[in-house]
Amino acid sequence: MTTRFVVQRNDLRTTHWEESPAPSLDDGEVRLRVDAFALTSNNITYAALGDMMNYWQFYPTGDPDTGHVPVWGFGSVVESRCPGIEVDERFYGYWPIADDVVLQATAVHPGGFADGAEHRRGLHAVYNQYVRCSADPGYRADAEAQQALLRPLFATSFLIDDFLADNDFFGAQTVILSSASSKTAYGTAFRLAQRGGSVTVIGLTSPANAEFTRSLGCYDDVVLYDDVASLPQVASVYVDMSGDTAVRTAVHRRLGDLLAYSCAVGATHWDALGGGGDLPGPPPQLFFAPEQARKRAAEWGPDGLQARIAAAWTAFMARIDDAEHPWMTVVKRQGREAVEQCYAALLDGAIPAKEGHILSV
CATH class of the missing domain: 3.90.180.10 (Medium-chain alcohol dehydrogenases, catalytic domain)
Structure with missing residues (x-):
């Protein structure tokens, strides 16, 4: 059976x-x-x-x-x-x-x-x-759990970071990620942080996950969902991992035309999905990781893309499995x-x- x-x-x-x-x-x-x-x-x-x-x-x-x-x-x-x-x-x-x-x-x-x-x-x-x-070459029998949990998510994180950098962050100086404690979000924040401060990375999260999100050390600032009105009014990109209509609306209303790009990725807040209506700023665009992967595979070759992801994965795993402060x-x-x-x-x-x-x- x-x-x-x-x-x-x-x-x-x-x-x-x-x-x-x-x-x-x-x-x-x-x-x-x-x-x-x-x-x-x-x-x-x-x-x-x-x-x-x-x-x-x-x-x-x-x-x-x-x-x-x-x-x-x-x-x-x-x-x-x-x-x-x-x-x-x-x-x-x-x-x-x-x-x-x-x-x-x-x-x-x-x-x-x-x-x-x-x-x-x-x-x-x-x-x-x-x-x-x-x-x-990336398989380790003693790290099967980490591979199953993180490898597909980190590939998406890598491609989000690459997509934003490939577009010069749409002229923005700040990247805002909702559901900041989620694995795809903090994988993206990790990659952005590797760029040495070229952009400021802000995580949006709930009170319950705020301490964990701050402890990661890859966000320049962590803001609670109820405090979206405190986001700095500077040119920004919004990467929406939550799918939460209310949060998306609040971010768009706070930033308006300062929002250079709005990127819809996930639906961790699956029960708060819905259309955003007429939002200030740019309309949200769905990010589909395989499309960016296809673009880069054409430019770098499939092996070149995989080599870059593998190198980034190795660095990420070192942080995930840190002996003193594992993520x-x-x-x-x-x-x-x-x-x-x-x-x-x-x-x-x-x-x-x-x-x-x-x-x-």
């Missing part, structure tokens, strides 16, 4: 577990056990923006009212009918919350393969790649109840910012 976690697409709090007979394999298919995966606010963004950004399409349920929330993590091959992929090999990639999954392996090469299932062919290729751990504590749990509890806590915003949760069904 195959067990999967199913979410009601129009009511993210309504979930259930679904069991179905494990399908037999056709030629070219592989069955992988989903060993461990990260569950973070990033996955809540996938669910909240599932229809807009096609995240529900990666693992369709067959029911247009329900979906599988995709997650990043590791899987091991338990059965293969694909030459070049052997039983017990381990892969990093994009999975459903489940105990196993069958993938249509195509474009097999020493570094991994792509899922060539018909329903995924029109989706962005970056999500369809499965990386063979034995051939991944993240890994929490590992197993079983259906653990998944349900973590998912519900993420919806409620109740996971401490310092924690990173690794789960398995």
Whole structure:
């Protein structure tokens, strides 16, 4: 039997577990056990923006009212009918919350393969790649948790920073990030801070996360959501990780035409999403990381892009795992109840910012 976690697409709090007979394999298919995966606010963004950004399409349920929330993590091959992929090999990639999954392996090469299932062919290729751990220069068996939790988020952080710098920060001198305690936000702040003060970085956060956000040391200032009216009135870029309509409106009203660019990235405040109406300043623009990745891969070559991300990742990991002041504590749990509890806590915003949760069904 195959067990999967199913979410009601129009009511993210309504979930259930679904069991179905494990399908037999056709030629070219592989069955992988989903060993461990990260569950973070990033996955809540996938669910909240599932229809807009096609995240529900990666693992369709067959029911247009329900979906599988995709997650990043590791899987091991338990059965293969694909030459070049052997039983017990381990892969990093994009999975459903489940105990196993069958993938249509195509474009097999020493570094991994792509899922060539018909329903995924029109989706962005970056999500369809499965990386063979034995051939991944960035893989460390003792750092699987950090990779699952942070690698996809940090890639987005790298590309946001690169996009802003590529556009000369739209002439701004300050970058404001909402949901500043989130991993994608502080990864972006870390990258911006590496630029040696070329811009001022301000984090917006809740009172509950203010101490943690300040402790990171990568923000020049931390401002509470209720204090948006105190933001300095200088040329600024707003990077919206929260998706919170009220916060976005407050930032636009405070800065008006001083807002050089408004960038929508995430939806950590998934229950506060909505249209902003007529906002002062520039209309928010959706940031889709794979587009910037495609641009840079064309300019630098795919290997050049990956080399730059890898170097940045190494520096970031040194800070994450700092012996005296680590930025993240890994929490590992197993079983259906653990998944349900973590998912519900993420919806409620109740996971401490310092924690990173690794789960398995």
